[in-house]
Amino acid sequence: MCLLGLYYSVLSGISDEDRCVAELLTFEASISQISAGLFYLSRKTPEIRPINTFSAEAPHSAGIMGRKSSSLVVTLAVLFGAMTAICVTLIVLMFTKTTHTDPEPTAPPQNQPYLVGVGRADCTGPAADVPLMGYANTQQKAAGIHTRLYSRAFIIDDGSRRVVFVTADVGMISQRVRLEVLQALQQKYGDVYRQDNVVLSGTHTHCGPGGYFQYTLFMISSGGFIKTSIQPLVDGIVKSINRAHQNMRPGRIYRNRGELDHSSINRSPHSYLNNPEDERLRYKDNTDNQVLVLKFTDLDGDGIGMLSWFAVHAVSMNYTNRLVSSDNMGYASYLLEQDKNPGELPGQGSFVAAFSSSNLGDVSPNTRGPVCMNTGLPCDYLNSSCPVGGTKMCAAFGPGDDMFESTRIIGQNIYRKAKELYATAVDEVTGSVQSAHQWVNMTDVSVQINDTHTVRTCKPALGHSFAAGTTDGGGDLNFTQGAVEGDPFWDGIVGVLLGKPSNETKECHHPKPILFNTGEMNTPLPWHPQVVDVQILSIGSVAVVAVPGEMTTMSGRRLREAVKQELESDGAFRDTEVVIAGLSNVYTHYITTYEEYQVQRYEGASTIYGPHTLSAYLQKYRGLARAIAQNQVSELPVGPEPPFFMESLVSLLPAAPVDRKPANTSFGEVLQQVYPIYRQGDVVSVTFVAGNPRHSGDIRDKTFVTVEILDNRTETWEVVHTDASWETRFHWLKGSNQQSNATIQWFIPPSAPSGSYRIRHFGHYKALKGLRPIISPYEGSSDVFRVASSFYY
Ligand SMILES: [Zn+2]
Numbered sequence: 001m002c003l004l005g006l007y008y009s010v011l012s013g014i015s016d017e018d019r020c021v022a023e024l025l026t027f028e029a030s031i032s033q034i035s036a037g038l039f040y041l042s043r044k045t046p047e048i049r050p051i052n053t054f055s056a057e058a059p060h061s062a063g064i065m066g067r068k069s070s071s072l073v074v075t076l077a078v079l080f081g082a083m084t085a086i087c088v089t090l091i092v093l094m095f096t097k098t099t100h101t102d103p104e105p106t107a108p109p110q111n112q113p114y115l116v117g118v119g120r121a122d123c124t125g126p127a128a129d130v131p132l133m134g135y136a137n138t139q140q141k142a143a144g145i146h147t148r149l150y151s152r153a154f155i156i157d158d159g160s161r162r163v164v165f166v167t168a169d170v171g172m173i174s175q176r177v178r179l180e181v182l183q184a185l186q187q188k189y190g191d192v193y194r195q196d197n198v199v200l201s202g203t204h205t206h207c208g209p210g211g212y213f214q215y216t217l218f219m220i221s222s223g224g225f226i227k228t229s230i231q232p233l234v235d236g237i238v239k240s241i242n243r244a245h246q247n248m249r250p251g252r253i254y255r256n257r258g259e260l261d262h263s264s265i266n267r268s269p270h271s272y273l274n275n276p277e278d279e280r281l282r283y284k285d286n287t288d289n290q291v292l293v294l295k296f297t298d299l300d301g302d303g304i305g306m307l308s309w310f311a312v313h314a315v316s317m318n319y320t321n322r323l324v325s326s327d328n329m330g331y332a333s334y335l336l337e338q339d340k341n342p343g344e345l346p347g348q349g350s351f352v353a354a355f356s357s358s359n360l361g362d363v364s365p366n367t368r369g370p371v372c373m374n375t376g377l378p379c380d381y382l383n384s385s386c387p388v389g390g391t392k393m394c395a396a397f398g399p400g401d402d403m404f405e406s407t408r409i410i411g412q413n414i415y416r417k418a419k420e421l422y423a424t425a426v427d428e429v430t431g432s433v434q435s436a437h438q439w440v441n442m443t444d445v446s447v448q449i450n451d452t453h454t455v456r457t458c459k460p461a462l463g464h465s466f467a468a469g470t471t472d473g474g475g476d477l478n479f480t481q482g483a484v485e486g487d488p489f490w491d492g493i494v495g496v497l498l499g500k501p502s503n504e505t506k507e508c509h510h511p512k513p514i515l516f517n518t519g520e521m522n523t524p525l526p527w528h529p530q531v532v533d534v535q536i537l538s539i540g541s542v543a544v545v546a547v548p549g550e551m552t553t554m555s556g557r558r559l560r561e562a563v564k565q566e567l568e569s570d571g572a573f574r575d576t577e578v579v580i581a582g583l584s585n586v587y588t589h590y591i592t593t594y595e596e597y598q599v600q601r602y603e604g605a606s607t608i609y610g611p612h613t614l615s616a617y618l619q620k621y622r623g624l625a626r627a628i629a630q631n632q633v634s635e636l637p638v639g640p641e642p643p644f645f646m647e648s649l650v651s652l653l654p655a656a657p658v659d660r661k662p663a664n665t666s667f668g669e670v671l672q673q674v675y676p677i678y679r680q681g682d683v684v685s686v687t688f689v690a691g692n693p694r695h696s697g698d699i700r701d702k703t704f705v706t707v708e709i710l711d712n713r714t715e716t717w718e719v720v721h722t723d724a725s726w727e728t729r730f731h732w733l734k735g736s737n738q739q740s741n742a743t744i745q746w747f748i749p750p751s752a753p754s755g756s757y758r759i760r761h762f763g764h765y766k767a768l769k770g771l772r773p774i775i776s777p778y779e780g781s782s783d784v785f786r787v788a789s790s791f792y793y
Contacts, residue, residue, distance in 0.1 A: 123236025134206025359556020
């Protein structure tokens with residue numbers, strides 16, 4: 001009975017204790033009624049009628065019944081004795097059972113609460129000219145805003161130790177960003193937040209401004225080192241931690257896990273199939289469909305935040321997109337935060353909902369799978385290319401008809417599953433908080449794989465298939481995935497330009513044909529990192545494994561299993577939930593299994609430390625997990641500190657020129673006006689004379705756009721959307737002669753109230769005053785238009 005109560009309380013939130021007490025009372029009432037009846041019977045036996053024993057008429061009948069046979073009295077007395085015995089037995093049984101199922105019916109045991117803090121901050125960088133980081137396409141430069149980028153921070157303290165987990169809407173955390181964030185935290189908080197207890201992870205959106213790397217290869221692909229791009233990212237991350245720090249309070253954490261289907265596919269099934277069959281047979285799918293949710297509440301049980309992980313590339317927005325966007329993972333955050341912060345604009349409100357990346361290396365959200373765009377036929381299975389058009393023509397799309405729709409569907413799927421898991425999370429996370437961290441020189445790790453063999457990692461290098469890209473965004477040149485032999489033409493060109501790899505490096509990476517010999521290239525700065533962070537945070541029975549890159553599905557499974565095994569080996573941990581936090585701390589591309597590496601698709605070609613990269617990581621993370629399990633974290637060697645380059649950080653982004661405008665216009669003036677009336681579901685569009693968005697400087701916590709509704713009673717305008725809203729798109733169009741336009745679209749949601757609206761645009765323009773450039777703000781507004789459910793009003 002009380003177990004049933006527990007079950008219901010899980011579903012309905014009704015206290016288990018209340019339910020058990022209610023059941024007990026009902027049962028006790030019926031027993032006492034029987035007992036009372038029998039007691040009455042024993043004294044008044046001669047006066048009792050066989051039915052309606054307790055009726056008000058009983059006293060009238062007494063005289064008649066008293067004259068009946070005395071044998072009846074004896075029978076009834078025996079009956080009474082028997083019934084009393086049964087009754088006592090029942091009471092004893094009931095008591096025993098109650099005690100058994102609910103040892104402390106008065107109050108459930110209370111676990112020691114944590115101190116928890118959650119915080120969110122805008123980290124959106126320049127919305128123009130800067131290459132978007134992800135598809136390595138230098139032509140894909142920011143030109144407006146789809147949705148804003150946020151950093152979301154969670155701090156957990158067990159009273160003696162503290163950990164911080166941050167997930168930011170960014171392609172990946174770079175070593176430079178991490179080092180700058182740690183410096184800022186050191187200045188503000190001293191030794192409270194350090195490299196060992198702070199994890200920074202990226203959602204892997206491919207639509208955030210680049211330029212925040214200190215290694216040459218990444219600088220080449222993202223416009224150099226762009227101070228105006230890295231600064232808002234660092235400041236936004238630090239601000240989210242500040243906010244979490246400020247609102248720390250006693251609270252509880254609950255964990256829950258579920259499966260989400262139809263929202264991801266494996267984009268390199270050929271690689272996956274190269275893993276051992278007996279290993280593959282242990283899993284239902286060739287992607288991890290698990291969603292892990294941590295629910296944060298205060299001591300009253302009110303939700304304050306949610307942190308979740310799901311393994312899928314945030315590439316629903318493809319390489320044709322030019323708008324800054326948080327993609328599918330960001331949209332999931334957006335939806336849950338809008339739910340939990342009713343009436344607030346996006347990015348506002350105290351509830352923080354974070355969707356973090358995981359082992360997404362070979363996982364695509366483009367669920368219709370790859371086809372040749374020119375013919376609609378399947379691409380070549382082994383190397384994802386098309387007979388005509390090659391690699392570039394083979395692309396995966398879906399589930400929507402365009403990238404916005406696909407982003408919406410995938411984001412909504414992830415949000416719905418996480419919301420369901422959040423609502424039903426009852427498994428409380430308890431126990432101490434720990435963190436283990438090391439810096440590792442990944443170019444020089446030796447791993448003993450059996451009694452006779454020791455293997456080594458290599459100096460970084462990228463294979464030919466790296467240049468082929470993936471079915472989520474193919475490369476421009478004639479490279480294909482699955483290349484295990486070099487191409488004399490490209491090897492010649494790259495060799496002349498960048499130098500040929502040494503024989504040692506070639507052998508080390510076999511069978512990868514090396515295209516970019518990054519580990520032996522140090523001009524003007526090293527092309528790839530040597531020193532990486534390995535790190536695990538444990539919060540009670542939950543272990544967050546921060547991985548400095550993109551692990552494939554099977555790599556992630558092996559790592560989770562290894563960490564779990566180490567944590568549980570001494571019995572210090574049990575029922576441990578291990579989760580991979582991807583794209584954390586420093587970016588090192590991909591990590592495949594040894595078997596996947598042999599196939600040399602994009603992910604294998606991008607496993608930069610060679611075929612034994614995963615083995616090396618397994619060894620390192622096992623060491624961290626063992627140290628946590630044995631409470632010996634302080635004895636871990638710190639490892640070699642990564643470099644913080646002060647020189648040769650060059651921006652390839654020229655300063656934005658002065659803005660010009662068409663004759664007889666002014667900045668903010670409307671070039672293309674709205675219509676007078678729209679219906680819900682329509683798209684409003686208005687175009688303004690604009691300045692370059694880069695002239696607006698640090699745009700965090702500001703907006704280029706407002707959609708406003710007229711409050712008829714007060715005759716005031718109320719903002720209903722900003723440029724952070726899913727419903728708005730701010731396109732910046734760079735024209736000729738240094739003139740530019742801003743077109744703002746508003747996709748009117750079905751829920752929009754009918755009324756009078758206007759769209760406003762805010763920006764800055766640069767002009768010369770004599771020889772001195774002056775930046776000035778401007779603003780403009782559309783005409784007032786109506787939104788109505790019918791055109792006839
Ligand atoms: Zn990726």
